[in-house]
């Protein structure tokens with residue numbers, strides 16, 4: 001379907017009926033100040049130049065677009081191209097928006113950047129950006145996750161961030177969000193909460209998308225230069241949806257390009273152990289915005305699960321919800337087993353160990369490529385590298 005020619009989001013932060021600011025008035029005022037500061041600086045040459053310099057010489061952009069020949073051959077059909085976000089500094093796409101958020105915090109004169117982290121990926125990327133920009137950073141993390149994610153915990157400490165262990169509730173991600181948010185509410189004037197995906201109240205879904213948009217802009221140009229055509233299909237995994245919006249945005253007006261988001265089906269859509277928000281969710285509210293959510297009859301978020309801890313979120317960014325409803329983007333799923341198979345196949349055929357999150361998109365690409373002819377191309381956003389998952393996979397598969 002053709003994209004509507006209206007700017008997204010609207011002035012109140014809505015993408016169609018999704019998004020917005022479902023938050024107390026005091027917090028709305030703070031969010032509006034963040035939005036105003038962002039609008040004020042985003043198109044200024046000073047901010048754009050600083051961001052571009054850091055993208056190039058710090059993150060290492062542009063990331064390559066790699067034709068995975070042996071993987072394509074194995075899938076047996078379309079050519080598979082990988083956008084190598086795994087080669088960014090810190091090993092994933094998250095650094096793209098963390099740098100942007102840290103620069104914005106500095107511009108606004110904030111004294112502290114706050115956030116939660118689950119597996120530690122967002123925490124490490126944010127601690128990195130804050131070290132670079134020179135702003136104190138405080139990360140809240142569940143005690144259970146702290147014990148599980150040792151390398152990321154160590155990295156955050158080395159990078160100089162204040163790591164706050166959270167012991168309440170189940171001592172995992174949701175409790176870390178609650179804890180970080182409480183801390184933020186104590187002084188929202190001098191601190192800023194740096195959200196880790198295209199979720200939360202306006203302006204975060206828009207800002208994080210804008211900072212990630214470089215991924216698709218580069219990929220589109222690279223594809224035209226290397227393949228002399230646009231890709232037939234583009235795909236990315238969807239947790240909150242930031243790496244997917246990063247890739248998709250530049251292609252939304254290209255009517256001939258099919259766009260597919262891949263959610264985790266975990267142990268199967270017929271079990272409770274998945275995080276397939278688009279496939280099985282219904283419109284609701286979570287963390288200050290409207291979106292599809294996995295919820296019970298009372299509107300409480302359901303427990304979710306994925307082998308990839310970066311994907312187990314019971315909601316999804318508001319623009320994705322809108323793109324699903326207008327049928328511009330299709331959403332499908334890959335199971336844990338398909339993900340593990342893609343993880344091993346990409347490692348052994350191309351020498352690239354992907355993040356388990358990214359392996360969901362690779363799994364879909366292999367499935368889809370088999371149904372397409374060899375003159376077609378599928379472009380996959382390889383959102384991150386799999387160092388963090390290597391020990392887990394080796395144990396799980398008894399390697």
Ligand SMILES: *Cc1c(COP(=O)(O)O)cnc(C)c1O
Nearest residue numbers: 197239240241242243310357384
């Ligand atoms: C965090 C993470 C994701 C999931 O987040 P999105 O906002 O959906 O992109 C995907 N891939 C990697 C490597 C991650 O670290």
